[in-house]
Amino acid sequence: MSINRRQFLGLSGAAIAATALAPGLRLIELAQARSPEEATTSLHRWGLLIDSSKCADGCTSCVSACADENGIQSHGRPATDAQWIRKVTLKDKQTGHVQTLPLMCQHCEHPPCVDVCPTGASFKRADGIVLVDKHICIGCRYCMMACPYKARSFIHEATTGQKQHAPRGMGTVESCTLCVHKVDRGDGSTACADACKKEGHQAILFGDLKDPDSEINKRLASQQSTQLRADLKLNTGVRYQGI
């Protein structure tokens, strides 16, 4: 097989174009949802941005959406019922200004719950989601004491009617999973964020903190935001605005 000068130049041009384009294609591939066979990587870090000025007083649609999505049932005993997300009311005593915000697991980069867990059940996934492996949780509740946000709940009673994607059972600790089953499915949202959007408030935004093109990252770069108890230097994955 012989090729003339024109063909050679054409082929070389195509090769150069392919080399130049390939890294871009790779980036697009990374931004897309991974397949079920692929493990999570630290190329992503999932988080939430919550604008408390948009959070309506008296609205609890994020709380009920979370309970629906994850099959959390109330036993009518608020002191011991599981709470993955709760509405907190803040009042400035001097001015009387009242605001509300949803509070859940803050998915810290340096989670105290993971530090204190004696069995390794409390752990952080590569993509920054902090979870409890209930297979190895012994229910000691050290993590509940260590968490500065009171984000975790202990399951006191035998549980029935769990969702397929959210196993939960007596004698273990649990908390917000950042809808990990939805993240793994590539939904790109959480139940609470969807519910808030549906209500028209749009106070909760879910996204990838490591993706420079994500909406959450753009807003964090251009607007002021706060970490709760930033003095603890936990580098939370959930950020707040308007507080």
Add this chain to the structure above:
Amino acid sequence: MKRPFLVLCTVLALLSSAAYAADDKKSARVPVPAFKTNIDKGDKCVEPTEVMRRDHMKFILHQRDKTMHEGIRTTRHSLTNCVDCHADTKTGSVLGKEGFCESCHAYAAVKIDCFECHSSSRQAGVTKDSATAAPSTVRALNIAQKKANEPAKGMNP
């Protein structure tokens, strides 16, 4: 000397036959496991039957750690996949007297912990056809179907 020996033999023979008779009655009282697949996919499980009978717990344990810690959600060895296929058609569950998991675990006297936390019921919407394909495949098929339908709609006058 001979007579007592004969008597002994007869007594022994009678006793053993009585024991066999008792065994026969007992076997009818002990419920035999219900080995059945309720969604009709033939006799083929995700691994050969002999392997599954001996090693199903190993597959589930391995999958459990992969899913929990690495977010790998393949369906081949997942507990959800077991339940979706083997759940009883009437109760929709793998537990209960006739349940695939519970009947065998009761027979073997092995405690089954999975369903204290995990759902023992088939997922809503899982049918004979959709259970055969992994959810991702179903999604891909749905998208392909939509794409196939769209131009057809546009072509109509």
